[in-house]
Amino acid sequence: MKITVDQNKCIGCGRCSEICANTFRLNTQGKAEVISTEKSDCAIQAADECPMEAIFIEE
Numbered sequence: 001m002k003i004t005v006d007q008n009k010c011i012g013c014g015r016c017s018e019i020c021a022n023t024f025r026l027n028t029q030g031k032a033e034v035i036s037t038e039k040s041d042c043a044i045q046a047a048d049e050c051p052m053e054a055i056f057i058e059e
């Protein structure tokens, strides 16, 4: 599963890491980064719920 976060769109709200802590965390710049590309339903949910639509997932 390919998961990317557009750093220019991310506002660092932390929603994705709350929903899916195994896949996302906030980095020292306060932006979300991908820590695992394991397939997971919560990563898809996080992409759906990101307020900036900054998360992109390709199967």
Ligand code: SF4
Binding pocket: 005, 009, 010, 011, 012, 013, 014, 015, 016, 017, 031, 032, 049, 050, 051, 052, 053, 054, 055
């Ligand atoms: S939910 Fe979206 S805007 Fe919020 S931290 Fe994650 S990627 Fe960034």
